[in-house]
Amino acid sequence: MKPIRTVYMLFACYFCFGIAIDVFPQEDTFIFGDPLPDAPALSFRGDYQVGVRTFDLTHKNQPDIQNFVEKEEPTYDRKLTVEVWYPANHKDNAVPVQYKDYFGAPNDEKRPLTPFTFPGRAVREADPERSESPYPLVIVSHGYLGSRFLMTYLTENLASKGYVVVAIHHTESTHENPGKFASTLYHRSKDQLFVLEEMGRLGKENADNFLAGLVDADQTALVGYSMGGYGVLNAGGAGYAPGFVNAFGQMTAGSRKLSERSLADPAYRESVDPRIKAIVAFAPWGMARGAWDDEGLQNLKIPTLFIAGDQDDISGYDKGVKAIFEGAKNTERYMLTYLNARHNVAPNPPLSPDLNKDDYMHYAEPVWDERRINNINQHFLTAFLDLHLKGKNERARYLDLPQNSLDETWEGFIPRTSIGLEWRQEKPGL
Known part of the structure; x- marks a missing residue:
């Protein structure tokens, strides 16, 4: 295994001289998510300092999809690691966090599993700021393969604005633990709903946990990227299509299990948690592969923000994300499109130009x-979540935009900078 590489703003010095140096970020060091000079108005960090903690959850007695065989459907206790960012108070000598993640995968000769670190502005184990708690909950779900650290630019940013943000490290769907794709297909939405249930339990006033009284799970948003987006749509009510369920059965000898997440199962509609008040789906996978039909999409009734690239060659655009947006006719929905972008419209930026391609x-x-x-x-999620989780109606002006970003400068953007973007919004029934 290669040694851990520490990456920070002065990439050039690090790679030119071949020196591995652990440097904690200073205020004048650029960290993922810091605003560029042309950043739109709501992208800037909020008033809160940010704490971060890691802990493990166990979803007991779950189908072990990876080991399904003909007529055998074993179960297991499914362990999930989560990262939690929250409003906090930093001590004078507080040291900012170093996140540890991985490239590649085990036994991949072209992309061997390689650990790396990168800095953030949160502080580990910082004391929560409780003066304005409880805070709305945001649950973040990565793609396949991915990690709970894939969108730290966003998780830290939202926590600084008065949210408790929980990113799931999806078992059998990460770089260090890549499982069969069928496991991700089945477990993704169930992981998200389980984490919501656990955050609600741990956030109760009398709970024996630092989250007690800190998190308001009654005001929850689900945010997912790629396979995470596939999951949050299903968790929010978009039941899977019968053809897709049957295809899953051919993969696992267990289509009966995925049918639990379709409208064919009467219990599915009841599984949509009323605490979910908003959904954000970055480049959600599945539509181009038949994951949803008209009936399934029309069962989505929670306000949803879609974010996509119009050249997405993984999830698809016209027959993918755009088709989901157009088919989800029974919800208030928005879609931000990056023109000439492909699939990577959600993650942190690359660490260095010297990476394996x-x-x-x-x-x-x-x-x-x-x-x-x-x-x-950051700008659009702040507007959308503040509106739907905090009731800040003044944020609506950042979402009431002309479709073409060149028709006029969009609200919150510096003149001449709302370029290369497209915006659509629809009310239920349209």
């Missing part, structure tokens, strides 16, 4: 500056 392209966009995408995402 496959690792680099796991994070990069060929046309867009990923840091610019990050700032725009």
Whole structure:
């Protein structure tokens, strides 16, 4: 295994001299998610300092999809690691966090599993700021393969604005633990709903946990990227299509299990948690592969923000994300499109131009500056979540926009900078 590489703003010095240095970020060091000079208004960090903690959850007695065989459907206790960011108070000598993540995968000769670290502005184990708690809950779900650290530019940013943000490390769907794709297909929405249930339990006033009284699970948003987006739509009511369920059965000898997440199962409609008040789906996978039909999409009734690239070659656009947006006719919905972008409209930017090209392209966009995408995402998620979770009606003006970003400068954007973007919004029934 290669040694851990520490990456920070001065990438050039690090790679030119071949020196591995652990440097904690200073205020003048650029960290993922920091605003560029042309950042839109709501991308800037909020008033709160941010704490971060890691803990494990166990979803007992779940189907062990990876080990399904003909007539055998074993179960297991499914362990999930989660990362929690929250409003906090930093001590004078507080040291900012270093996140540890991985490239590649085990036994991959072209992209061997390689650990790396990168800095954030949160502080581990910081004391929660409780003066204005409880805070609305945001649950973040990565893609396949991914990690709970894939969108720290967003998780830290939202926590600084008065949200408790929980990112799931989906078992059998990460770089260090890549499982069969069928496991992700089945477990993704169930993981998200389980974490919501656990956050509600741990956030109760009398709970024996630092989250007690800190989190308001009654005001929850689900945010998912790629396979995470596939999951949050299903968790929010978009039941899977019968053809897709049957195809899953051919993969696992267990289509009966995925049918639990379709409208064919009467219990599915009841599984949509009323605490979910908003959904954000970045480049959601599945529509181009038959995951939803008209009936399934029309059962989505929670306000939803879609974010996509119109050249997405993984999830598809016209027959993918755009088709989901148009088919979800019974909900208030918005769609932000990055023109000439492909699939990577959600993650942190690449760490360095010296990465293996496959690792680099796991994070990069060929046309867009990923840091610019990050700032725009921060802006729109702040407007959308503040409106739907906090009732800040003044945020609606940032969502009431002309479709073409060149018709006029969009609200909150510096003049001449709302370019390369498209916006659509529809009310239920349209």
